Amino acid sequence: DVKVTQSSRYLVKRTGEKVFLECVQDMDHENMFWYRQDPGLGLRLIYFSYDVKMKEKGDIPEGYSVSREKKERFSLILESASTNQTSMYLCASGEGLYEQYFGPGTRLTVT
Template identity: 90%
Template sequence: DVKVTQSSRYLVKRTGEKVFLECVQDMDHENMFWYRQDPGLGLRLIYFSYDVKMKEKGDIPEGYSVSREKKERFSLILESASTNQTSMYLCASSLLGAGAFFGQGTRLTVV
């Protein structure tokens, strides 16, 4: 089975902190994604990556950046956390046609 692992289930950070969310997949998938999930808004794409060092902005990239130095690892960075970035963050990896496989999510609270 494909496994997508997010480094933390719960995180509490202070406003202005730099925050790193890590995601690792074990199936050699080219594509990896970061979403945030908020009630009533579904999953909104922040960034995605289709290869090492390649990235594209999703629908809501402002305030975020990403890093993909190795194929299996895709990191989401909040340069200066703000309270409106409190959310559930979901990482996924995919092989085209097979659908995406999701991690368990990281619930981030910014205080």
């Protein structure tokens, strides 16, 4: 079974803090993705990576950066957290034009 794990299920941070969200997958997938889910807006793509050290912007990259130093690990960084970044963050991995597998999500609250 594919396993995608995220470092925290729940996180509370203060405005202006730097936040790291970690994601690890165990299926040797080339592609990894970060989405955020907000009520009434569905899932929106923040960044994705199709290889180590490669990254591509998604639909809403502003205020975020990513790092992929190893194939199995993809990190999302909030450089200076703001209240409008309070959301559910979902990491996924996949191979080619097929289904992506999601982690359990991190519920981030920025106060």
